Amino acid sequence: MFEVWRIVSRMGHLQRLAPLWLIGMAVLVTRFQPVLLVALAYGVALQFLVEYAMHRFLYHRRPPQMQGPFNQLYRDHIGHHEFPTDPDLLTGGNRWFAAVFALVSAGLHTLALALFMGIGAAAGFSVVALWVGSVSAYVFYEYCHTLAHVNLPKGRFGRHVTRSHLAHHYQDHHATFHVSAGMGWIDRLFGTGHDPQAARARYDRDTMMSLGMDPDDLRLVLARKAWGLPGWPGRRHG
Template sequence: MIFLIANDPFFCSMTFRASYVSPCIPVVLSISEGIVLWTLIEYSLHRWVFHMEPSGKSKLMIYFHFAIHGLHHKVPFDSRRLVFPPFPAAIITFTIYKLTSLFFCDSTHLLVIAGGLLGYVVYDMIHFYLHHGAPDENSYFYHLKRYHNQHHFAHHNSGFGISSVFWDKIFGTALHLRKLAKSIKW
């Protein structure tokens, strides 16, 4: 929605000081777009980059795959393997910065990036909590922890969402967790 508004010449020439436009609405919408964009990036990276099938002939690709995600699956409870490394994160952030600057006028893309970075930080905290936390059985995080554990230990080719299962449902990779007779105590 902001994409359409932000590329409108009238909108780009408006200032937030105009009495009929609240500065909060475009800011909140742009940051929200960044958060939603991050969830799509999270899902896409996890599904198509982290779970790619490296060619058996390329030792470099096998090493790359193992370094970026294979090791995390090998030792999922190693707290040093949960946060995305800073250098690749910087490359992704720079790429997103360049892409958003093509589609958004003025500094709107900075707000989208801020939302994306906020989404990334929340994702990292959720991912750490899913591996090391003990959520209450009636919480959203209890469901996410069961979901993520199924991805790690039973269904490596589905259940790619970490902070949300939304994109798994959209792309048909959602896991269906069976109802347990007794809840798991983490």
């Protein structure tokens, strides 16, 4: 959908990744060899696993007690759950993180692979894998995530993505950590697939949107104020 791509194209962290993607594409085209197709597949698969791991273990970790770290986690993810239709909260607050992660990952991969294939070949494999494969998969993730949250007419694909992701938001925030379409196998592999019976047993209408926290918890109140968000009117369903 054009509107979804318009939103995605304006995301600062993706704009910062664009030069790396172009460099990776230049390497892929000018130095093409079959092993780079393996690099592409590896980079895509790695990003989908990183997507799951970061969502589950970083963004849904136990909320910090100290207000400063809590404010950052709130901006990165908790706020998105409390205000899921706010376009400013679709992505986290650290817009340089993705570019730094891509650079560091490529460097580490190059050092590790250089032991087996030489520094030049290792660098080429790494930038194609991480700056083309992984970045492309990351853009697809942002597309799916945005598509799930925008209020627009949606076709079959859009309805599927929306149903899957909003089950995480509105039914069970302990499950369905994948967002990219077709990646439900990762949740099933790690035992976090959506289970309607488990979702009903865990569901608490008062704390669902605040990831199990009391909506009036002082940390949440202060975090909303710190990021200039509207005050929380007590219990969402009260």
